[in-house]
Structure formats: C-alpha cells, structure tokens
Amino acid sequence: MTRASPRPNLAIGAYRHLKRDIIRGAYTPGEKLRMSDLKTRYDLGVGPMREALSQLVSERLVTAVSQRGYRVAEMSIKELEDLYDARAQLEGLVLELAIARGGDDWEAQILAKAHALSKVLEVHSADDMLDIWDARHQAFHGAIAAGCDSPHLLQTRAWLFDQAERYRHLWLCQTVFSAEALDAKRREHAALTDAILARDAATACTMMREHLMTPVPIIKEVLREQGLV
Amino acid sequence: MTRASPRPNLAIGAYRHLKRDIIRGAYTPGEKLRMSDLKTRYDLGVGPMREALSQLVSERLVTAVSQRGYRVAEMSIKELEDLYDARAQLEGLVLELAIARGGDDWEAQILAKAHALSKVLEVHSADDMLDIWDARHQAFHGAIAAGCDSPHLLQTRAWLFDQAERYRHLWLCQTVFSAEALDAKRREHAALTDAILARDAATACTMMREHLMTPVPIIKEVLREQGLV
DNA sequence: CGGCTTAAAAATATCTACATTTTTATAAAA
DNA sequence: TTTTATAAAAATGTAGATATTTTTAAGCCG
Incomplete structure (x- = not known):
C-alpha cells in the first residue's frame, strides 16, 4: 500500500503559492519581501516561509542578503x-x-x-x-x-x-x-x-x-x- | 562604503558544510538525515538546518518526503x-x-x-x-x-x-x-x-x-x- | 541655516526552545 | 505469521527571545 501524496507540509504550499505569484507578476521585480507581510499574506509562521524562500533563492526567483531579508529577483x-x-x-x-x-x-x-x-x-x-x-x-x-x-x-x-x-x-x-x-x-x-x-x-x-x-x-x-x- | 560580505547567517554555513560533506562522500547515498543528528553534528537549531536542507533539495543532492524527513540522494x-x-x-x-x-x-x-x-x-x-x-x-x-x-x-x-x-x-x-x-x-x-x-x-x-x-x-x-x- | 555625524528608537531578520502532529518501532494477540 | 495496540522517535509548526539593520531625530561644525 503506497500513499501517493502524503499531505504536503506548509512550506511546500507556501513555495508553490509564492512562486506562482512571482511568475504571474503579483510582485514587482526587486520588491522587498517582508517576513511580517508574507506571514499575514500566506497565513503562516516564519519557519515554513523561510523554507519556501530558501528554495526560491536556489531557483534564482528570489534574492537574499544575510540579515537583510529577501527580495523578488530583478528583471532586465x-x-x-x-x-x-x-x-x-x-x-x-x-x-x-x-x-x-x-x-x-x-x-x-x-x-x-x-x-x-x-x-x-x-x-x-x-x-x-x-x-x-x-x-x-x-x-x-x-x-x-x-x-x-x-x-x-x-x-x-x-x-x-x-x-x-x-x-x-x-x-x-x-x-x-x-x-x-x-x-x-x-x-x-x-x-x-x-x-x-x-x-x-x-x-x-x-x-x-x-x-x-x-x-x-x-x-x-x-x-x-x-x-x- | 560597502560591506562586501555581511556575516553569513547560520543557514548558509550549514548549507555549505552539509553540501561539502555530501559531495565528499561523508554520507552514504540514500542515508537518512535525522534532524537530531544534524543538530548535534553541525551544532545548530532546526530552523537553519531546515533551510539548508531545503536548498539542497532544490539542487537534488537531498530528497525530502513530507513528514518523513530528508535523505541523501541516491547514486546509480x-x-x-x-x-x-x-x-x-x-x-x-x-x-x-x-x-x-x-x-x-x-x-x-x-x-x-x-x-x-x-x-x-x-x-x-x-x-x-x-x-x-x-x-x-x-x-x-x-x-x-x-x-x-x-x-x-x-x-x-x-x-x-x-x-x-x-x-x-x-x-x-x-x-x-x-x-x-x-x-x-x-x-x-x-x-x-x-x-x-x-x-x-x-x-x-x-x-x-x-x-x-x-x-x-x-x-x-x-x-x-x-x-x- | 544647511549639510554632516552621531545616537537613540523602531522595525526587521534570525535563532532557540517548546508544543503538536505524524511516523516508525515494539510487543502482544489472533 | 499477520494484525493490532501501544510507546518511542522524529518531523513540523508556533511563539517568544536576541541580534542586526534601518529609520528618525538631535547635536555639531562650517
């Protein structure tokens, strides 16, 4: 018996949602992604949010500077x-x-x-x-x-x-x-x-x-x- | 005045360290990466550790199954x-x-x-x-x-x-x-x-x-x- | 009076510790 | 041997504490 899809955790959901929003242009390029805003927008704690952002940084859709948070990647x-x-x-x-x-x-x-x-x-x-x-x-x-x-x-x-x-x-x-x-x-x-x-x-x-x-x-x-x- | 490298946060350090260890063969392919073990090995909390793992999942060096943790990616x-x-x-x-x-x-x-x-x-x-x-x-x-x-x-x-x-x-x-x-x-x-x-x-x-x-x-x-x- | 430096305050990011949920291992019963 | 109940272990999520950055305001010199 295999469970094809174990309930995905919050980070995965946040990742998908945020990625979609970035791609669809819900944020402007270079926009700051404040933790407090993201928390309320996606109704999540900081942990899952950070995980999602980390993945998007790997994919270069988001940029991060240590201690200064995250931004939507620029376009040019x-x-x-x-x-x-x-x-x-x-x-x-x-x-x-x-x-x-x-x-x-x-x-x-x-x-x-x-x-x-x-x-x-x-x-x-x-x-x-x-x-x-x-x-x-x-x-x-x-x-x-x-x-x-x-x-x-x-x-x-x-x-x-x-x-x-x-x-x-x-x-x-x-x-x-x-x-x-x-x-x-x-x-x-x-x-x-x-x-x-x-x-x-x-x-x-x-x-x-x-x-x-x-x-x-x-x-x-x-x-x-x-x-x- | 520009600070070229603001002190990197713990997640970045953990990411680099863990990635290096995986590449150098410190873990066997498919090995389970238990949070408690990683915490003691790299002397870190779960937050930064999870961030590091998320990035490595993006890079396919680590696999994750929701609620069942992380494993070193298989080799074949x-x-x-x-x-x-x-x-x-x-x-x-x-x-x-x-x-x-x-x-x-x-x-x-x-x-x-x-x-x-x-x-x-x-x-x-x-x-x-x-x-x-x-x-x-x-x-x-x-x-x-x-x-x-x-x-x-x-x-x-x-x-x-x-x-x-x-x-x-x-x-x-x-x-x-x-x-x-x-x-x-x-x-x-x-x-x-x-x-x-x-x-x-x-x-x-x-x-x-x-x-x-x-x-x-x-x-x-x-x-x-x-x-x- | 205006530009610059410095110092405090607010906002923000980051980390740790604990609580909750889920999975895995163990042992008893059919 | 398989199934089921229970206990342990592990992953996940939240909240609050800490450290850093940014903003604001005041002081000082030109």
Whole structure:
C-alpha cells in the first residue's frame, strides 16, 4: 500500500503559492519581501516561509542578503536576452539529440500533441483560453524535447524554463488574445513538425531556435510599456 | 562604503558544510538525515538546518518526503551515465558557441590556465595535490566555457557540475594519484587547446565530448568496488 | 541655516526552545 | 505469521527571545 501524496507540509504550499505569484507578476521585480507581510499574506509562521524562500533563492526567483531579508529577483532586458538565447541554444541541442535518438513512439506523441494544440479553437473564456493553449503548447514542445531521452538535460531545460516564465507570461498575454499571432504560431508549429518528422536535423534545429527567439522583441516592448525595467 | 560580505547567517554555513560533506562522500547515498543528528553534528537549531536542507533539495543532492524527513540522494550507474552524457553534450554546445563568440582575451585566458595546469608538478602533499590540480583543472575548463558569453548557459553548466561532483570526486582520487593518468590528461588538454585556438569547432567539440566521457568507466568500477550501487 | 555625524528608537531578520502532529518501532494477540 | 495496540522517535509548526539593520531625530561644525 503506497500513499501517493502524503499531505504536503506548509512550506511546500507556501513555495508553490509564492512562486506562482512571482511568475504571474503579483510582485514587482526587486520588491522587498517582508517576513511580517508574507506571514499575514500566506497565513503562516516564519519557519515554513523561510523554507519556501530558501528554495526560491536556489531557483534564482528570489534574492537574499544575510540579515537583510529577501527580495523578488530583478528583471532586465539584458537578462531577457541571455535567458532566451540560452533556452534557444539548449532547445536546439535537445532537438538534435531527439532526432538522433527518438523512436516511433516519440514521433507519435509529437503528432498527437500537435493535433491537440491546433484544435484549441473552441470558444473559451479568456482565462481558460490562456491556460488551455499554454498547457497544450508546453505539452507539444515537451513531447519534442522528450526524445533526447536524458532526464538531466530535460531537468536543465525545465530549470531555464522556470527562470524565463516571468518574461514568458508577458508574452503569452500578448499572443493568446491575438488571432493573428496565434495563426502565425500555428504555421510555425506545423513547419517545425514537418521538419522533425522528416528527421531533417539542420532545418529543424534552426527553425526551433528561431521559433524560441520570436517572443523577445514583443517582451521587450511590454517591459518598457509597463515600466518593469 | 560597502560591506562586501555581511556575516553569513547560520543557514548558509550549514548549507555549505552539509553540501561539502555530501559531495565528499561523508554520507552514504540514500542515508537518512535525522534532524537530531544534524543538530548535534553541525551544532545548530532546526530552523537553519531546515533551510539548508531545503536548498539542497532544490539542487537534488537531498530528497525530502513530507513528514518523513530528508535523505541523501541516491547514486546509480544509470544516473552517472545520463549525467555525464548531459554534461558532455552541454559542454560541446558551450564550446561551439565559445569558438564562435570568444575574443582575444578568451584565447589568452585559456592559454594562461592551460599553462598553470600543466605546471602542477611540484611536490605537494597528497591532499594538497588533489586540491591544487582540481582547482586548476576546473579553472582551465571554466576559461574555455566562459567564451560562450552567456551567464545562463554557464549557470546551467555549473548546476550539472554540482550534480556530478559526487561521482567526479571518486574519479579525481583515482586520477590525481596516478602519474600515468595525469599524463594522459595532460595530452588531452594540450590537443584540446590546440584545436580550440585553431578555431576548429568540429574537432574541438568532438574532443571535448570524448574528454568528458572518459571518467565514466573508471567511476563505474569504483562505484561497484565500494558497493555504492 | 544647511549639510554632516552621531545616537537613540523602531522595525526587521534570525535563532532557540517548546508544543503538536505524524511516523516508525515494539510487543502482544489472533 | 499477520494484525493490532501501544510507546518511542522524529518531523513540523508556533511563539517568544536576541541580534542586526534601518529609520528618525538631535547635536555639531562650517
């Protein structure tokens, strides 16, 4: 008899909640995270709160200075550019390996997820639309990456993804609510799928890197508009 | 007036100490880390100890199950192979970018570090020898990687490095105390340096990937000998 | 009168000790 | 041998004590 999920402790809950809030932009970059405020906001003691913050420091979403508390990590154009470049390069590598290593099941999964993504047309509420499209979009790219068959490379990919998610969220809001942008993405995904299934590594990797870099100018603009940098 | 390093709090000290102990093999993989033991061993309260453990969980050196405490992460042949493969692939990518992006200063630094590494011949005590050779070896590879000019790729590289360090430590002990092994490494490093300075990306990347994979069979053997798997 | 230093006060972060809950080990009974 | 009841051990959470930083205000010199 195995208990799949022993009741998670408060620190884990706080970690998830706080991480989500940071990613969704509930705090402004660089904002001070006062213990007393956090305690009341998340209705917790200092112990669990500190644990959650420690983990977020490890993930670089929060910065800490000894005896001077915690702050939400800063955002910057410079970081945005490097982060997306790193992601694009890594994704290119992962895709190259996936094309070399992936089997029939890998191909099938890509087709399945691509199909699911292309069908997000039904009418949904705005928030639902964002969540559903994003979930399927991630599933599609995840299916592609999975072919590299390396837990540690995938872990690394997930780690960079988390780092980028605050920026990415800004882009999502711009893209999901624009029929035009969505359509452009649909075409990119279709072309990418074709190149991958044709096992054309050179073309596919180049397309993937470019695909991942397209959000950068859009995010830059939003960052400036919203005065986040 | 800036205080470069405000006195670090106890959690940071505990984190460093515990991490070092895990990497150096002071605990056996999978060993339970009891709070009461840790408290006495590191002479600390539970608060700081928990913070340190939380960070190590983020870094996957420790595993946690809610309400059932912490354990040193397991080691396995499977993980060893994936970890080193991931590292080799990433290092290949980083090197490719470095050759494309690195400038004169990058080349100079590589030569400097390569020279320092090749000169570790003077007689040292055994422990000194290990520390000095390792430090210079890391500096050499670090100088090469730095050329990719991407903080996030380098961060990612450092993260995989940390993951591998427990395995790597086993290899170091085998290599540093063998004049023959050291000499083989010296030749590999020299050839690598030549290919890099010649900006021969294809050759250099292949050599780098192979260079990083050479420890794997040695570590496998040690793991089996010491019954760690 | 204004800028600078110094000193007290408030706010904040950090740590320890204790209380509570949950898990694990032990022993008795079926 | 398996199951169940009990006791011990361990993890988790809270509250209060301590140390550090930041703010505020007063004093001093130019």
